[in-house]
Amino acid sequence: EEMRADGLYLLPGAIDSHVHFRDPGYAHKETWRTGSAAAAMGGVTTVFEMPNTHPATGTVEALRLKQKAAEASYCDFGLHGLLGDDTVDRLEELLDAGVTSFKAFVGNTFGNLPAPTDGALLEGFETLAPLGIRTVVHAENSSILFRRQQKLKDAGRIDALAHLAARPAVAEIEAIGRVLTLAEWTGARVHIAHHSAADSLFLLREAKRRGVDVTAETCPQYLLLNTDHMLKLGGIMRLNPPIREARHNLPLWEALMDGTLDMIATDHAPHAPEEKTRESIWDCDCGFPGVETQMPLMLTEVNRGRASLMDYVRWSAVAPAKAWGLYGTKGVIAPGAHADIAIVDMERAGVLSQNRLQSISKISPWNGRPVKGYPLHTLLRGRFVMREGRLVNEAVGWGRSVKPVQKMPAARPRNTEHYSSAILQTPAGVPRTAVPQGEV
Numbered sequence: 001e002e003m004r005a006d007g008l009y010l011l012p013g014a015i016d017s018h019v020h021f022r023d024p025g026y027a028h029k030e031t032w033r034t035g036s037a038a039a040a041m042g043g044v045t046t047v048f049e050m051p052n053t054h055p056a057t058g059t060v061e062a063l064r065l066k067q068k069a070a071e072a073s074y075c076d077f078g079l080h081g082l083l084g085d086d087t088v089d090r091l092e093e094l095l096d097a098g099v100t101s102f103k104a105f106v107g108n109t110f111g112n113l114p115a116p117t118d119g120a121l122l123e124g125f126e127t128l129a130p131l132g133i134r135t136v137v138h139a140e141n142s143s144i145l146f147r148r149q150q151k152l153k154d155a156g157r158i159d160a161l162a163h164l165a166a167r168p169a170v171a172e173i174e175a176i177g178r179v180l181t182l183a184e185w186t187g188a189r190v191h192i193a194h195h196s197a198a199d200s201l202f203l204l205r206e207a208k209r210r211g212v213d214v215t216a217e218t219c220p221q222y223l224l225l226n227t228d229h230m231l232k233l234g235g236i237m238r239l240n241p242p243i244r245e246a247r248h249n250l251p252l253w254e255a256l257m258d259g260t261l262d263m264i265a266t267d268h269a270p271h272a273p274e275e276k277t278r279e280s281i282w283d284c285d286c287g288f289p290g291v292e293t294q295m296p297l298m299l300t301e302v303n304r305g306r307a308s309l310m311d312y313v314r315w316s317a318v319a320p321a322k323a324w325g326l327y328g329t330k331g332v333i334a335p336g337a338h339a340d341i342a343i344v345d346m347e348r349a350g351v352l353s354q355n356r357l358q359s360i361s362k363i364s365p366w367n368g369r370p371v372k373g374y375p376l377h378t379l380l381r382g383r384f385v386m387r388e389g390r391l392v393n394e395a396v397g398w399g400r401s402v403k404p405v406q407k408m409p410a411a412r413p414r415n416t417e418h419y420s421s422a423i424l425q426t427p428a429g430v431p432r433t434a435v436p437q438g439e440v
């Protein structure tokens with residue numbers, strides 16, 4: 001059957017560094033089959049999936065359950081393992097068993113995984129630095145927010161959305177600052193998840209200037225939504241970190257343009273409709289699906305002239321491919337790259353509808369939003385997984401675990417001389433403490 005592509009654009013399939021496909025443990029929210037179908041429909045050919053399932057992906061047994069569930073995947077995938085106090089001693093074991101990378105939850109969120117102690121984070125980074133393995137960090141110090149939230153709850157403030165949303169970015173600044181300090185000190189590669197606040201961008205700028213190997217993602221919701229939308233939609237828009245005030249939207253966009261933020265991820269975080277619409281917003285689960293809507297939303301912004309198609313490709317495919325060691329393999333244009341392709345129609349206009357989503361969640365703040373620019377076909381390793389806007393059902397299970405083909409050069413501790421026991425050995429001729437002449 002003939003396929004024509006006149007007037008269409010051929011893009012590398014999007015690589016989404018941040019999705020939650022929920023299986024094992026929460027298959028009523030999402031399964032690998034439904035989550036990866038959403039990816040295929042959204043022009044996404046590779047996802048990196050998060051460890052806050054049940055059991056959490058912090059043991060080899062739990063990883064095996066996830067790998068089994070992922071056999072139904074329509075898209076290629078990497079699996080982030082859990083970095084926490086209980087897992088820090090078996091990171092290499094988890095890598096051998098097939099995780100591609102790690103996530104540390106430095107802040108409370110769905111699954112109630114305890115934040116690693118600072119010491120465990122340091123040890124984890126020490127282990128991973130020489131291996132060149134990158135750690136995703138959920139960087140919002142929720143203990144800073146705890147008292148304030150408790151007071152709002154105790155006061156019965158079920159109308160506290162604005163307070164929740166406008167929660168101080170100091171919690172993000174503190175956590176990002178801490179993580180970047182440890183990353184610089186150990187030479188570990190890090191990745192800041194769901195960067196939401198304008199106020200913490202200066203830390204990324206400074207760390208990059210100093211040569212820290214940090215990458216960072218933001219999500220369409222932080223670029224395009226704010227508390228004005230939240231006050232209308234309520235618990236549906238509860239999210240960690242929160243949707244913030246409108247003043248954050250433009251600086252985040254500018255940070256993408258200037259490379260402070262590297263990429264777009266979705267934080268596809270589906271919950272069942274009844275878990276998002278409980279009477280008290282305090283009881284609503286945080287997060288919503290996004291892997292299927294990212295491409296139309298962002299192509300709409302390209303159509304509006306806010307970025308070029310090349311900017312978009314950099315954010316959706318090139319930067320994540322580089323961050324996860326897949327550059328030149330995952331359809332990112334280079335000789336020998338996989339045919340992981342999204343063919344997009346920049347002229348097609350429509351309205352996003354949550355009922356049509358592949359995700360089990362079917363509850364989205366994007367419902368009813370007009371868009372222009374859609375993926376029409378998605379090919380994974382040369383094979384259609386979505387064709388003419390329809391899922392190719394036979395492609396179920398075509399997804400494979402990614403292996404970083406391009407071996408990452410080992411990152412080096414930047415502060416070797418201060419960091420190792422060498423600090424105790426004063427090189428000959430160098431006084432341990434320089435005492436300026438004439439001063440006592």
Ligand code: NCD
Nearest residue numbers: 020109110239240269286287
């Ligand atoms: C995520 C989830 O539901 O798993 N929720 C969210 O609000 N972002 C958790 C996370 O990304 O930390």
Ligand code: ZN
Nearest residue numbers: 109138193194
């Ligand atoms: Zn997170």
Ligand code: ZN
Nearest residue numbers: 018050267269
């Ligand atoms: Zn997430």
